[in-house]
Amino acid sequence: MGRRKERIDRGVKVRSDGIYALNSYREVLYLAVPRLIPVVGLLVICPLFSDYWKEVIVSTAVYALLAVSWELLYMGGLISLGQSLFYGVGAYMAGALNAYLGLPPVLSIPIATVGGGLLCALMLLPVLRLRGIYFAMVTLVLPLLLARFVEATRILGGTEGLTGIDSFSSQWVAFYLVMVALLVAFYGFRRLEGSDYGLVIKGINDNDRAIMSSGINIHWYKTQILFLAGAVGAFAGAYGAHYDMFAGIPGFALDYSILPIAAAAVGGMGSFAGPLLGAFILVPLSEILRALGALRIVFYGLFLVFAVVGLPEGLFHFVRRKYEQIERWVEVDKK
Amino acid sequence: MFAAILIYGFINSSILALVAMGFNLTFGISGVANFAYGAIYIFAGFLVWIFLNTLGVNYFLSIILAFISSYLLGYLMYRFIILRVRGLPLSEVMATFGLGLAIMELFRYLDFVGVKYSLPVFIDGSVSIGGHFIDYQRLLIGVVAVALTVIFYFFTHYTKMGLAFRAIAQDDETALTLGIDPDRIGAFSLALGSSLAALAAVIILPLGTISVENGYEVLINALAVCIVGGLGSTVGVIVASILVGYSQTLTANYIEPHWMILVSLAAIAVVLVVKPSGIFGKQKELEERV
Numbered sequence: 001m002g003r004r005k006e007r008i009d010r011g012v013k014v015r016s017d018g019i020y021a022l023n024s025y026r027e028v029l030y031l032a033v034p035r036l037i038p039v040v041g042l043l044v045i046c047p048l049f050s051d052y053w054k055e056v057i058v059s060t061a062v063y064a065l066l067a068v069s070w071e072l073l074y075m076g077g078l079i080s081l082g083q084s085l086f087y088g089v090g091a092y093m094a095g096a097l098n099a100y101l102g103l104p105p106v107l108s109i110p111i112a113t114v115g116g117g118l119l120c121a122l123m124l125l126p127v128l129r130l131r132g133i134y135f136a137m138v139t140l141v142l143p144l145l146l147a148r149f150v151e152a153t154r155i156l157g158g159t160e161g162l163t164g165i166d167s168f169s170s171q172w173v174a175f176y177l178v179m180v181a182l183l184v185a186f187y188g189f190r191r192l193e194g195s196d197y198g199l200v201i202k203g204i205n206d207n208d209r210a211i212m213s214s215g216i217n218i219h220w221y222k223t224q225i226l227f228l229a230g231a232v233g234a235f236a237g238a239y240g241a242h243y244d245m246f247a248g249i250p251g252f253a254l255d256y257s258i259l260p261i262a263a264a265a266v267g268g269m270g271s272f273a274g275p276l277l278g279a280f281i282l283v284p285l286s287e288i289l290r291a292l293g294a295l296r297i298v299f300y301g302l303f304l305v306f307a308v309v310g311l312p313e314g315l316f317h318f319v320r321r322k323y324e325q326i327e328r329w330v331e332v333d334k335k
Numbered sequence: 336m337f338a339a340i341l342i343y344g345f346i347n348s349s350i351l352a353l354v355a356m357g358f359n360l361t362f363g364i365s366g367v368a369n370f371a372y373g374a375i376y377i378f379a380g381f382l383v384w385i386f387l388n389t390l391g392v393n394y395f396l397s398i399i400l401a402f403i404s405s406y407l408l409g410y411l412m413y414r415f416i417i418l419r420v421r422g423l424p425l426s427e428v429m430a431t432f433g434l435g436l437a438i439m440e441l442f443r444y445l446d447f448v449g450v451k452y453s454l455p456v457f458i459d460g461s462v463s464i465g466g467h468f469i470d471y472q473r474l475l476i477g478v479v480a481v482a483l484t485v486i487f488y489f490f491t492h493y494t495k496m497g498l499a500f501r502a503i504a505q506d507d508e509t510a511l512t513l514g515i516d517p518d519r520i521g522a523f524s525l526a527l528g529s530s531l532a533a534l535a536a537v538i539i540l541p542l543g544t545i546s547v548e549n550g551y552e553v554l555i556n557a558l559a560v561c562i563v564g565g566l567g568s569t570v571g572v573i574v575a576s577i578l579v580g581y582s583q584t585l586t587a588n589y590i591e592p593h594w595m596i597l598v599s600l601a602a603i604a605v606v607l608v609v610k611p612s613g614i615f616g617k618q619k620e621l622e623e624r625v
Contacts, residue, residue, distance in 0.1 A: 079425060126608050133368070133424060134611040137562060138604060144555075145600045152594060258432070265429050294444040301437030308430045309419045 004332050007325045034323065038186060038276065042179045054175060058243065060283035061178045062236045067260035067267075067275035068185050069232040074269055075193065076225045077205035079132060082139035084256035085123070086233020087240065088146060090116040094238030095162040095247025105166055109238045116234025121226040128222050131208075140257070147252035161248020165241055178239055182276075185232050189272050192228075201225060259283070266307040268314020277316050339467050340584055346473045348580025349480035350539055352573060354553050355560035356483060357531030359572050362561065364500050364524035365517075367417055367427055371435030372532055372557055373550035378438055379405045379533030380545040381447055383454055394455065398537050402530050409529025413522040421521075439550045448546065456541040472541050479538055484573060491569070500524065552596065559599035563606045565613025574614060578602075 012027045022028055046057050066083045073080045094112035097103045103111070127138045151159055168174035192198050203211045204218050211218050241247040259282060260275065267278025285303070289296040311318060358372045369375075379401045386397030412434065420426035461470040491497035499520055502510040507517045532553075540549075560579055564571025579602055583595045606613060 081428075130607065130611055134607055137558070138607045141600050141603045141607075145597070145604060148594075148597045148600065152591075152597065261425075261429065262433075265426065269425075294440065297440035298437045298444060301433040301435070301440065304433030305416060305430050305437070308426050308433065309416055312420055312423065312426055 002332050003329045005327055006330045007321070007327050009325055013324045038273075039183060042183060043176075046179065047175065051171075054171075056284055056287045058175060058178055060280055061182045062240050062243075063256075063259050063263065063283050064182055064276050064279035065178075065185055065236040066233055066256060067263040067279045068182070068189060068272055069229040069236075070260045070264055071269065071272050071275045072189055072192075072225055072229045072232075074264070075198070075205060076201045076222060077131065077208065078222065078226070079136040080139045080229075080257075081136045081261065082141070082143045082257050083233055083260045084252050084254065085139060085143040085146070086116065086120050086230050087237040087256040088143055088251035089119055089230075090234030090237025090239075091241040091247040091251040092156055092162070092237075093119070093234065095165050095241045096156060098165045098242070099162045105168060105242045109235065109242065112238035112241075113231050113235040116237065117227045117229075117231030120230030120234065121223055124226055124230075125223065128219055128226070143252040143257065147249045150249055150252075157248065159249060161246055161250075162241075163246055163248075165245045165247060167245050168242060174243055178243075181235060181239070185235075186272055186276060189228075193272065262304055262307075264314075265304070266311075266315060268316035268318070271316060271320075274314050274316035278314070281315070336588075338464075340581075340588060342464060342467055342469060344581040344584040346469070346477055347584050348577045349477040350535075351556055351560050351576035351580045351583075352480045353476065353483070353535040353539065354532075355557045355564075355572050355576060356487070357528040357535065358557040359561050359564075359566070359569070360531060361524050361528030362566050363568070364504050365521040366424075367413075367431070367521070367525060368424070369525065369528060370428055370432040370554065371412065371438065372528070373552070373554035374435035374438040375405055375408060375529045375532040376536045376553045377442065377545060377547060377550040378408065379536040380454065380540045380549070381442055381452070383537055383540075384452055384545060387454070401537065402533050405533035406526045406530040409526035410522050412529075413525040417521070417525065418518065435550070435554075439547050443547045450544050452546070453544045454537065454541045472538075476538055479534075483534075484569075487569065496523075555596065556599050559603050562603050562613055565615040568613065568615040571613055571615030 012022070012030050022031070042061075047054070049057060066087060069086065070080055070083055090112050093116050094105075094108045097108040097111060098105070123142065124139070127135060130138065150156055156162060168177070193202075200211065200216060200221055204221060208218055237247075237251060240251070260279070263278030263282050264275040265278070266282060267276065268274030286296060286300055289299050292299065307315075354376070358369060361367055361369045361372075382401040382404055383394075383397050386392040386400055387394055390397075392400065412431070416430050416434065417427060420430055456470070456472040457475060458471040461468045462474065463469075489497075491501055499510070499515045502513070502515055503517055503520045503524075511517060535553075556579075560572055560575045563579060564573070564575030579599060582602070583598045586594050586598050
């Protein structure tokens with residue numbers, strides 16, 4: 001006699017998958033609570049922390065924006081190992097607009113968001129036809145290349161970077177700006193995922209040739225999601241530049257590439273909530289580990305290994321399974 | 336000037352070939368992109384240093400011990416990490432990268448920084464070739480690179496293990512029907528790739544000091560050579576290391592030495608745009624683009 005684990009979807013999940021026939025407030029809550037957690041958490045609970053932790057949360061939100069943008073590309077089968085490209089381009093664009101032309105953040109951030117998205121999409125246009133690991137390698141190399149280029153040609157402040165960029169008018173403006181942006185990106189992309197447009201994007205990931213043979217121009221679609229993901233990443237960069245009052249080569253650093261991917265790997269790929277959750281675990285964790293000094297990165301690396309090896313599906317999918325399904329052990333005959 | 340470029344370009348190409356060989360071996364056989372490669376490289380270097388200076392072991396013996404340790408490290412890495420995420424390229428990259436980061440930063444934490452962390456050269460002195468002085472160590476690098484290439488050719492073409500390697504690389508299911516265990520070969524490929532990294536480390540590192548940054552640089556150079564030559568192709572590695580090696584030397588001579596790494600990066604970018612499978616990569620031409 002052996003045992004096996006049986007997993008059954010909860011009744012309310014079965015009934016509410018798309019049709020929403022709900023019987024009680026309990027069921028309404030069952031559906032509403034998980035969807036409201038990000039909103040309540042980001043807008044109501046996060047402001048309650050101390051000033052120090054609020055700074056941490058702001059940088060977490062910046063990484064979360066990059067992670068959500070990563071997930072959009074992943075949805076379309078484009079694996080990006082270089083989110084720092086988006087961050088760096090956005091930071092430099094906002095920084096240059098502010099430092100050279102004197103535009104205030106109200107103008108420089110929107111211009112850098114749209115302009116950065118366009119620029120990133122243009123830069124990646126030649127390699128759009130590449131798939132999987134080949135596209136990933138290009139994105140890994142591009143930000144490193146740009147960083148060396150800035151260093152060697154000494155444009156845009158060279159190794160010093162652009163300093164003295166205008167800050168936000170108050171801490172609360174800065175805080176709520178990034179939170180609202182994160183929520184807009186998160187829920188916006190989720191809506192996109194559910195629409196017909198999202199279906200095409202996911203189809204490109206599953207089988208691009210089949211989508212092509214349906215008469216859909218997949219390259220145009222890929223360009224569009226590159227622009228969207230690039231714009232979200234560039235916003236993170238532009239915001240970061242104004243927040244730190246600095247734009248420089250560190251914007252192209254590996255941190256901004258690795259952390260979003262790590263967040264997605266820990267939180268769970270294939271859903272926008274996964275990277276968001278992952279970012280809100282990893283960035284505070286690395287902040288807690290800061291007490292350990294240089295040993296922090298060692299622990300960080302090991303944590304990454306354990307998360308990838310121990311929970312390959314990611315934390316979010318694990319939690320969701322527990323929430324949506326009843327699990328029980330059943331006896332099985334082995335005959 | 337011309338002779339100097341010719342000679343130093345050759346040495347530089349040999350360094351690149353040595354560095355890329357192990358990475359390419361692992362990727363070519365098991366398809367694992369070992370992003371901990373740079374970490375293993377400096378791990379071997381520091382290990383030799385520890386054996387030599389802290390424990391007072393003989394130089395030759397400490398090199399052997401470093402080989403064995405790197406071999407074991409690669410094997411254990413496959414057994415306990417890669418095997419669990421096999422077939423998920425992104426997870427493989429994440430896991431190896433995380434491990435590499437942990438190893439490299441551990442050395443930084445333990446304060447392995449400074450000029451004193453350097454290995455002695457094997458044979459002191461230099462020889463004059465066409466009026467240019469080349470020290471024996473650099474000459475040795477060239478000799479070892481050529482010898483290793485030849486040994487590797489015979490290994491993969493005439494030994495049972497080498498043939499099994501190539502069988503797995505071509506079609507692992509058919510290889511399985513012939514009694515070749517992909518997991519065993521996979522573990523072996525990672526272990527062998529790691530000890531090749533150690534070999535490269537003990538031969539190249541006496542030229543300068545061992546530093547954590549070496550690890551990152553080695554990884555980028557190995558990636559550049561493998562991508563330009565075509566991932567998994569041995570002929571490709573040799574041709575690509577000559578190409579990249581000479582262009583780096585020319586850049587260092589005519590522009591500025593710190594543009595050298597830019598050459599590697601630009602080479603990666605250009606090759607991926609023009610011919611992603613590399614100069615000699617044939618395996619995945621249909622899968623790489625639409």
